[in-house]
Amino acid sequence: MNNYIPSIGNWTNYFYNDYTYNRTSSYPPNIITNLDQPKNTSISKIIHNPELDLKLDYIDSDGQLNELFFRRFRHHNEYPQYSTKDILNQNLDVYETYLNNEILEPKVSNLVRPPDEIDQYERANATFISLVRNSELQGIISAMKEVEKKFNKNFNYPWTFLNDREFTKKFIEKVQKNTNAECHFIRIPSHLWDKPFNIDSNREKEGIKYLINENIQYANKISYHNMCRFYSGNFYNIDHLKNFKYYWRIEPSTSYFTKINYDVFKFMELNKKTYGFTISLYDSPQSVHTLWNATINFLKQNLHYINKNPALDWLLYDLQNPHHNAITSGYSTCHFWSNFEIADMDFFRSKPYTEYFNYLDNEGGFYYERWGDAPVHSLGLALFEDKSKIHWFRDIGYKHFPYFNCPNNPDCEGCEKGSFSEYANLNDQNCLPTWIKYEMTDEQLNLY
Numbered sequence: 001m002n003n004y005i006p007s008i009g010n011w012t013n014y015f016y017n018d019y020t021y022n023r024t025s026s027y028p029p030n031i032i033t034n035l036d037q038p039k040n041t042s043i044s045k046i047i048h049n050p051e052l053d054l055k056l057d058y059i060d061s062d063g064q065l066n067e068l069f070f071r072r073f074r075h076h077n078e079y080p081q082y083s084t085k086d087i088l089n090q091n092l093d094v095y096e097t098y099l100n101n102e103i104l105e106p107k108v109s110n111l112v113r114p115p116d117e118i119d120q121y122e123r124a125n126a127t128f129i130s131l132v133r134n135s136e137l138q139g140i141i142s143a144m145k146e147v148e149k150k151f152n153k154n155f156n157y158p159w160t161f162l163n164d165r166e167f168t169k170k171f172i173e174k175v176q177k178n179t180n181a182e183c184h185f186i187r188i189p190s191h192l193w194d195k196p197f198n199i200d201s202n203r204e205k206e207g208i209k210y211l212i213n214e215n216i217q218y219a220n221k222i223s224y225h226n227m228c229r230f231y232s233g234n235f236y237n238i239d240h241l242k243n244f245k246y247y248w249r250i251e252p253s254t255s256y257f258t259k260i261n262y263d264v265f266k267f268m269e270l271n272k273k274t275y276g277f278t279i280s281l282y283d284s285p286q287s288v289h290t291l292w293n294a295t296i297n298f299l300k301q302n303l304h305y306i307n308k309n310p311a312l313d314w315l316l317y318d319l320q321n322p323h324h325n326a327i328t329s330g331y332s333t334c335h336f337w338s339n340f341e342i343a344d345m346d347f348f349r350s351k352p353y354t355e356y357f358n359y360l361d362n363e364g365g366f367y368y369e370r371w372g373d374a375p376v377h378s379l380g381l382a383l384f385e386d387k388s389k390i391h392w393f394r395d396i397g398y399k400h401f402p403y404f405n406c407p408n409n410p411d412c413e414g415c416e417k418g419s420f421s422e423y424a425n426l427n428d429q430n431c432l433p434t435w436i437k438y439e440m441t442d443e444q445l446n447l448y
């Protein structure tokens with residue numbers, strides 16, 4: 001370990017040389033080489049030393065944010081002898097080995113089972129949330145049927161459907177038929193959905209041109225940018241949703257492969273979890289190429305918001321897809337895939353996250369780039385929440401094309417156990433090995 005230590009002076013060149021990183025476009029400008037040199041930072045602070053308390057690393061001796069810590073490619077420095085391919089194979093092993101273990105239910109003593117009398121059941125303060133278009137009627141019915149069959153027929157949690165347009169009568173009637181639970185159909189107020197007036201249209205056009213050139217999906221679809229902004233920061237401020245604490249996000253055409261014989265919302269509540277996910281992925285780095293810069297700038301002014309137990313290794317991991325860190329100035333692009341979320345909206349309503357979202361919104365990256373709600377939620381959680389409150393629902397068999405969470409569970413039907421994607425060439429997009437290796441405590445690892 002640490003047998004190759006680049007000097008502070010040439011570390012940025014070293015990164016580029018080592019990965020022969022080739023850009024096809026001249027935009028964005030080279031972001032790495034214009035980093036400030038660190039203040040009062042010794043080499044021992046730059047190179048990761050697992051013995052050191054990470055918490056100390058990201059603050060300089062003068063109490064300022066040590067910016068280099070967040071951009072330093074420290075994992076790469078630890079393992080110079082391995083190629084990216086070696087690393088990927090090692091990481092896939094970690095994932096497969098872990099998922100090969102039988103995964104049934106969380107081993108906690110407080111699982112709440114389906115009630116005998118569903119009408120008398122005191123539910124958690126929770127709702128399903130589904131943002132959906134009228135045209136996605138079949139897709140949402142298919143997801144809803146599975147969720148009802150595998151979980152909700154036993155608990156009757158209400159559904160909240162959100163749309164930037166009015167839901168049609170047909171949509172409402174057909175959807176309601178699939179559940180005994182209450183359904184609410186809410187039109188999103190335009191101020192929470194539409195592009196803000198302060199977005200500079202020339203800058204937006206330039207940004208979209210760059211993303212198109214980089215083959216970024218949905219770059220040119222304004223509704224997609226609106227959706228990402230809405231799910232990043234505004235959904236929990238809809239009047240109807242202010243009545244709820246927990247939500248489970250359901251997307252059209254997603255699949256659910258396992259019976260869930262306990263109340264997942266009560267699991268969250270009783271075990272003090274903030275956020276539950278099933279899949280963790282890398283993002284297209286071009287879509288978030290200045291998100292990390294903006295985040296660092298926010299952190300510089302708000303150091304006190306960083307949690308004492310953050311998930312920084314996952315955010316900074318630079319071995320599997322190092323070109324991502326190069327494009328984003330340090331961020332791995334690892335995120336929780338937000339089409340599945342079971343989470344506590346009070347986290348997103350908290351001061352740190354609210355200020356963070358407002359800061360990002362003001363930067364305009366939802367339109368000048370294509371910042372997604374998944375990386376924005378994930379950065380907020382990894383930085384401002386105690387990582388032990390983030391729960392991997394690995395018992396829930398789930399698919400959103402083309403990725404799975406497919407546990408080794410006799411009851412799991414419809415996916416290949418342990419597989420991450422139907423396409424083997426997408427395995428390098430899996431960020432769960434990093435989560436498993438660096439962020440899960442023994443307690444979490446042994447929870448199933």
Ligand SMILES: Nc1nc2c(ncn2[C@@H]2O[C@H](COP(=O)(O)OP(=O)(O)OP(=O)(O)O)[C@@H](O)[C@H]2O)c(=O)[nH]1
Pocket residue numbers: 130131132133134136162163164165223224227250251252339401
């Ligand atoms: N009402 C409404 N819902 C939208 C709009 N755009 C996206 N959504 C919903 O927002 C969620 C995410 O959109 P998707 O198009 O699935 O985005 P994605 O998952 O990144 O992309 P896919 O891989 O194509 O599924 C889904 O629940 C969509 O139904 C929109 O313009 N209006």
Ligand SMILES: [Mg+2]
Pocket residue numbers: 251339400
């Ligand atoms: Mg989708």
